[in-house]
Amino acid sequence: MEPAALAGPYALPRRYRPTAAGAAETWLELHAKVLERALRPFPAPVRTLDALHLASLSFLREHGRDPALATYDQHMAQAARAMGIPLQAV
Numbered sequence: 627m628e629p630a631a632l633a634g635p636y637a638l639p640r641r642y643r644p645t646a647a648g649a650a651e652t653w654l655e656l657h658a659k660v661l662e663r664a665l666r667p668f669p670a671p672v673r674t675l676d677a678l679h680l681a682s683l684s685f686l687r688e689h690g691r692d693p694a695l696a697t698y699d700q701h702m703a704q705a706a707r708a709m710g711i712p713l714q715a716v
Contacts, residue, residue, distance in 0.1 A: 660685045669708035676702045683711050 656678075663681035664674075672680060676699065683706070686693050695706045696714040703713055 657685060668705045670701050670705040672702055672705050676705070680705055680709065680711070684709060687711065 660678070660681045663684055664677040668677060668680060679695070680702070683693050683695060687710075692712075694712040694714040695702070696716045697703050697706070698716060706713060
């Protein structure tokens with residue numbers, strides 16, 4: 627199943643390449659606005675990849691999507707709640 631892409635100027639270019647097992651990987655370009663957000667402080671301490679995930683969720687919410695975060699990490703959950711990002715039970 628293909629994930630839905632954002633339309634218009636926020637469209638995410640996709641790159642495909644085969645893996646050793648013959649499946650295809652999907653690579654998405656990191657939007658500059660996501661990186662800009664990830665580099666700013668968060669309401670709770672988060673690691674680098676967590677910052678990228680939270681910034682991506684924030685970007686999607688700003689553009690009409692309604693993603694939720696599923697995590698076991700309490701720092702990431704705390705930051706997501708403070709940013710208004712809903713949590714998905716895991």
